[in-house]
Amino acid sequence: MAAGSAVGxxxxxxxxxxxxxDVLAGAQPPTAGxxxxxxxxxxxxxxxxxxxxxxxxTHQVPRPFVDMTVFENVYVGATAGGRLRGSAAYERCLSVLxxxxxxxxxxxxxxxxxxxxxxxxxxxxxxAAGPEVLLLDEIGxxxxxxxxxxxxxxxxxLRRQGIAIVWIEHIVHVLVRAVxxxxxxxxGRVIADGPPDEVxxxxxxxxxxxxxxx
Amino acid sequence: xxxxxxxxxxxxxxxxxxxxxxxLSLMYGVMGIINLAHGDLAVLGAYLVFVISSSLGVSPFxxxxxxxxxxxxxxxxxxxALLERSLRAGPLVPLLTxxxxxxxxxxxxxxxxxxxxxxxxxxxxxxxxxHVNDQLTIPLLGVVIFLVxxxxxxxxxxxxxxxAIGRAMRxxxxxxxxxxxxxxxxxxxxxxxxxxxxxxxTIAGTFFGMRSSFAPLSGPSQLIFAFEAVVIxxxxxxxxxxxxxxxxxxxxxxGAQINPxxxxxxxxxxxxAVLIIRNGRVFVSRAVSS
Numbered sequence: 001m002a003a004g005s006a007v008g009x010x011x012x013x014x015x016x017x018x019x020x021x022d023v024l025a026g027a028q029p030p031t032a033g034x035x036x037x038x039x040x041x042x043x044x045x046x047x048x049x050x051x052x053x054x055x056x057x058t059h060q061v062p063r064p065f066v067d068m069t070v071f072e073n074v075y076v077g078a079t080a081g082g083r084l085r086g087s088a089a090y091e092r093c094l095s096v097l098x099x100x101x102x103x104x105x106x107x108x109x110x111x112x113x114x115x116x117x118x119x120x121x122x123x124x125x126x127x128a129a130g131p132e133v134l135l136l137d138e139i140g141x142x143x144x145x146x147x148x149x150x151x152x153x154x155x156x157x158l159r160r161q162g163i164a165i166v167w168i169e170h171i172v173h174v175l176v177r178a179v180x181x182x183x184x185x186x187x188g189r190v191i192a193d194g195p196p197d198e199v200x201x202x203x204x205x206x207x208x209x210x211x212x213x214x
Numbered sequence: 215x216x217x218x219x220x221x222x223x224x225x226x227x228x229x230x231x232x233x234x235x236x237x238l239s240l241m242y243g244v245m246g247i248i249n250l251a252h253g254d255l256a257v258l259g260a261y262l263v264f265v266i267s268s269s270l271g272v273s274p275f276x277x278x279x280x281x282x283x284x285x286x287x288x289x290x291x292x293x294x295a296l297l298e299r300s301l302r303a304g305p306l307v308p309l310l311t312x313x314x315x316x317x318x319x320x321x322x323x324x325x326x327x328x329x330x331x332x333x334x335x336x337x338x339x340x341x342x343x344x345h346v347n348d349q350l351t352i353p354l355l356g357v358v359i360f361l362v363x364x365x366x367x368x369x370x371x372x373x374x375x376x377x378a379i380g381r382a383m384r385x386x387x388x389x390x391x392x393x394x395x396x397x398x399x400x401x402x403x404x405x406x407x408x409x410x411x412x413x414x415x416t417i418a419g420t421f422f423g424m425r426s427s428f429a430p431l432s433g434p435s436q437l438i439f440a441f442e443a444v445v446i447x448x449x450x451x452x453x454x455x456x457x458x459x460x461x462x463x464x465x466x467x468x469g470a471q472i473n474p475x476x477x478x479x480x481x482x483x484x485x486x487a488v489l490i491i492r493n494g495r496v497f498v499s500r501a502v503s504s
Contacts (some may be wrong), residue, residue, distance in 0.1 A: 006501055026395075027394075028396060029390065042378075046394065046399070047391075047394040048393075048394045048395075048397050048398055048399045048400070049394050051394075051395060051396055051397035052397045056396075057395050058393070063392045063417055065387055065388045065389060065392070065393075066383070066388065067384070067386045068381070068384060068385065068388070072381055072384075073385075075378070075381060076378075076381050076382050076385045076396060076398065077396045077397070079378035079382065079394055080378070080382050080385075080397040080398040081392075081397025082397070083397075083400075085378065089378070125396055128395070128396075129397050169436070181486055205403045213455075
């Protein structure tokens with residue numbers, strides 16, 4: 001993937017989309033194949049090492065550190081993943097909190113956040129580590145149209161900063177506006193890969209994914 | 215006034231129990247490990263201070279920092295080489311592993327030092343006391359131990375709340391898998407938590423050795439006191455260990471005032487009473503907290 005590029009991944013439940021993200025992030029080992037990052041085989045690298053290299057990841061169901069404040073959640077991302085210290089870490093935290101709209105709730109415990117703020121925190125914490133590739137797992141689920149628009153703007157800003165995006169999303173009409181390549185998976189296999197318009201017209205995709213939704 | 219004396223002695227004793235208990239609480243809070251070798255590690259630390267101070271001819275207070283560093287290193291290795299492997303096999307295996315470790319430490323110490331009791335010479339501090347009035351005196355060593363416990367608990371709390379490593383440790387305690395995904399080496403954090411726990415229990419063991427005598431098999435009884443303090447104060451809570459330690463200490467000294475034979479019994483009865491009042495529920499926090 002080139003810097004600033006964006007790939008969307010769609011497919012029915014159980015297609016293996018989240019497993020693919022797990023394998024890319026190092027949360028699960030692959031049963032076959034390898035993962036390469038910046039020309040290096042990182043298949044055997046731990047999830048923590050991959051994060052420090054520049055692979056960030058968010059979860060489908062947000063997993064904040066609930067006993068810590070929003071700021072602390074982001075701070076551990078900046079210090080552990082981003083390897084920043086002192087004022088550099090604080091500045092990184094402030095910028096991602098501002099970007100994700102979490103600055104007003106920075107001192108609240110993550111436990112008290114609603115779903116929208118939890119999703120934003122999931123993104124902010126991953127960004128605090130300073131990723132070059134960001135793996136997003138259904139970050140748009142449950143958002144209103146206005147919130148989805150905000151998310152699209154945020155993704156566009158990240159891309160302009162050179163961050164490459166891999167985004168799993170069921171809200172296809174939102175996803176296709178943010179990505180320039182779309183992959184459709186079914187039963188652990190890629191069944192279509194190309195520009196979003198072409199993939200969405202693909203008969204196999206309609207049969208395996210879009211058709212089933214109707 | 216005799217009861218005031220007993221309560222005062224109990225509060226100070228609570229400081230020692232808090233020193234014993236905070237490492238136990240930290241290991242459970244961060245890794246979910248109940249370390250049955252905790253008391254034996256305290257005794258091992260006391261022996262290490264004894265060896266350093268007697269071989270170099272220095273005060274145990276000077277030997278203590280060296281022993282804390284060495285025991286902390288041992289704790290880190292223990293976690294990475296032993297407990298980390300057992301953690302993968304479910305919650306029962308670390309319990310059995312630390313039980314086995316306790317037996318190894320006890321028998322190793324018996325081999326090296328025989329079953330003779332020893333004590334650490336705190337110098338003039340051993341008998342020094344603050345004379346409040348004719349009926350109330352406060353042992354200075356007890357005050358020192360209590361202040362060290364306060365400082366240690368406060369320092370640990372600051373470390374966990376204010377430093378990058380402390381925050382990473384708290385994050386790991388809450389969700390190690392997610393912590394890994396944001397760049398935290400969870401295994402290293404576990405190692406550091408065990409190093410801190412073993413370092414703090416070395417301090418506890420050393421003060422225990424200054425207050426009274428210790429022998430290779432002294433560990434299990436200290437483990438029980440630490441356990442009781444942790445459970446009374448709430449598992450995983452650092453300041454809770456001080457509260458639990460004080461409740462246990464005061465119960466023991468008041469029990470001793472009623473009848474010298476009933477000191478430990480009285481502490482155990484208060485522990486049981488706390489469990490009954492809470493209807494068997496134990497306050498548990500898998501996250502290290504205040």
